[in-house]
Amino acid sequence: MTEAIAQEPVRAALVSVDFGKSDATASLEELKLLARSAGALPVVIVSARRASPDAQLFIGSGKADELAALIVAHEVELVLFDHVLSPAQQRNLERVLKVSVIDRTSLILDIFAQRAKTHEGKIQVELAQLNHLATRLVRGWTHLERQKGGIGLRGPGETQLETDRRLIGDRVKQLKLRLDKLTRQRATQRRQRQRNAAYKVSIVGYTNAGKSTLFNALAHAQSYAADQLFATLDTTSRRLYLEGAGQIVLSDTVGFIRELPHQLVEAFKATLEETAEADLLLHVVDASSPARLEQIEQVNLVLAEIGADRIPQILVYNKIDREGLSPAVAYDDCATIRRVALSAKSGLGLDRLRDALTLAASQRLPAEIATAAGPSERELRF
Numbered sequence: 001m002t003e004a005i006a007q008e009p010v011r012a013a014l015v016s017v018d019f020g021k022s023d024a025t026a027s028l029e030e031l032k033l034l035a036r037s038a039g040a041l042p043v044v045i046v047s048a049r050r051a052s053p054d055a056q057l058f059i060g061s062g063k064a065d066e067l068a069a070l071i072v073a074h075e076v077e078l079v080l081f082d083h084v085l086s087p088a089q090q091r092n093l094e095r096v097l098k099v100s101v102i103d104r105t106s107l108i109l110d111i112f113a114q115r116a117k118t119h120e121g122k123i124q125v126e127l128a129q130l131n132h133l134a135t136r137l138v139r140g141w142t143h144l145e146r147q148k149g150g151i152g153l154r155g156p157g158e159t160q161l162e163t164d165r166r167l168i169g170d171r172v173k174q175l176k177l178r179l180d181k182l183t184r185q186r187a188t189q190r191r192q193r194q195r196n197a198a199y200k201v202s203i204v205g206y207t208n209a210g211k212s213t214l215f216n217a218l219a220h221a222q223s224y225a226a227d228q229l230f231a232t233l234d235t236t237s238r239r240l241y242l243e244g245a246g247q248i249v250l251s252d253t254v255g256f257i258r259e260l261p262h263q264l265v266e267a268f269k270a271t272l273e274e275t276a277e278a279d280l281l282l283h284v285v286d287a288s289s290p291a292r293l294e295q296i297e298q299v300n301l302v303l304a305e306i307g308a309d310r311i312p313q314i315l316v317y318n319k320i321d322r323e324g325l326s327p328a329v330a331y332d333d334c335a336t337i338r339r340v341a342l343s344a345k346s347g348l349g350l351d352r353l354r355d356a357l358t359l360a361a362s363q364r365l366p367a368e369i370a371t372a373a374g375p376s377e378r379e380l381r382f
């Protein structure tokens with residue numbers, strides 16, 4: 001008989017190197033959240049400063065020895081790096097540290113894999129994982145290079161490396177076909193909706209900013225909101241009726257993060273296309289986060305990558321209850337509402353966002369003034 005046993009979190013060491021460029025502290029805080037979201041318990045934190053990564057070990061050998069000792073002392077089972085590691089660095093580190101080493105890309109992919117619920121979401125995550133894996137299958141993986149007696153799968157003289165590449169290639173092809181089909185279905189549904197000519201509003205923003213909470217508050221819906229990174233993976237849409245503007249379609253979307261693995265953006269293109277076709281973006285910002293300005297820029301970068309940077313935005317400064325701030329609205333020179341400060345959780349200021357939405361939907365804001373909410377807007381002024 002099998003019994004459900006509550007899984008113990010994996011004891012993890014977090015490693016962050018400050019290269020003096022971006023904000024290493026904010027990034028480390030984020031790595032802690034990522035680790036917890038993946039089901040790991042951070043028990044050791046190692047920070048280092050370097051001018052550039054070490055080619056062999058990413059961190060220096062002195063730091064690696066220090067880390068190895070901490071791993072033994074604190075019974076660490078897994079090491080998480082706040083960086084992208086080359087396959088060789090990962091391998092060398094595992095040899096020295098004698099536990100699994102995971103880089104930031106793999107960690108994010110792993111969280112996505114745990115969260116994916118719909119058929120399409122699962123395919124997209126698997127594609128991203130396989131593409132990431134394929135880059136790791138390089139010569140020098142001697143255990144894969146070794147010729148083994150060809151049982152079944154392999155052709156004559158084929159090395160394990162070639163077999164692995166071929167199997168991954170086959171699977172990628174298969175997944176792409178399925179994804180193509182789903183993308184076409186999605187396009188049909190979209191055309192259907194276009195015929196109905198509803199005004200489309202997509203909620204976008206950094207992960208954990210409060211997008212799903214806002215979606216639920218506006219749509220009286222039950223989208224999964226949680227204090228986890230990437231709680232939402234699949235786009236959820238609801239029709240809602242706004243007094244004075246009629247029907248609009250509101251969508252909750254996957255959150256963005258700095259250095260979002262490119263494989264993921266690629267694999268989630270179909271889902272993100274919905275965002276690219278919205279008439280208006282509600283860009284949700286966690287106003288209580290010290291890293292909010294950088295997060296706004298990161299979100300705008302991803303929006304540009306998916307071709308959604310020309311869509312008008314309303315910046316929604318969320319979680320004002322945490323800061324004890326009052327709800328507020330800021331207008332641009334054309335008397336159009338550009339920013340709203342509110343609390344999606346308490347509902348404070350939500351009425352003003354509804355008004356802004358009604359106004360935008362009835363005016364059908366043109367894209368030309370979208371730049372007014374661009375990344376150059378660095379300060380929060382109300």
Ligand SMILES: Nc1nc2c(ncn2[C@@H]2O[C@H](COP(=O)(O)OP(=O)(O)OP(=O)(O)O)[C@@H](O)[C@H]2O)c(=O)[nH]1
Pocket residue numbers: 205206207208209210211212213214224225226227228229230231232233253254255256318319320321322342343344345346
């Ligand atoms: N104090 C406060 N907390 C909030 C507010 N809005 C959201 N939260 C909390 O922030 C956390 C993240 O909220 P979500 O709505 O899941 O955020 P999300 O942007 O959808 O996150 P992902 O789907 O993971 O990208 C949850 O614990 C919410 O309860 C708010 O206005 N005030």
Ligand SMILES: [Mg+2]
Pocket residue numbers: 211212213224225231232253
């Ligand atoms: Mg969400």
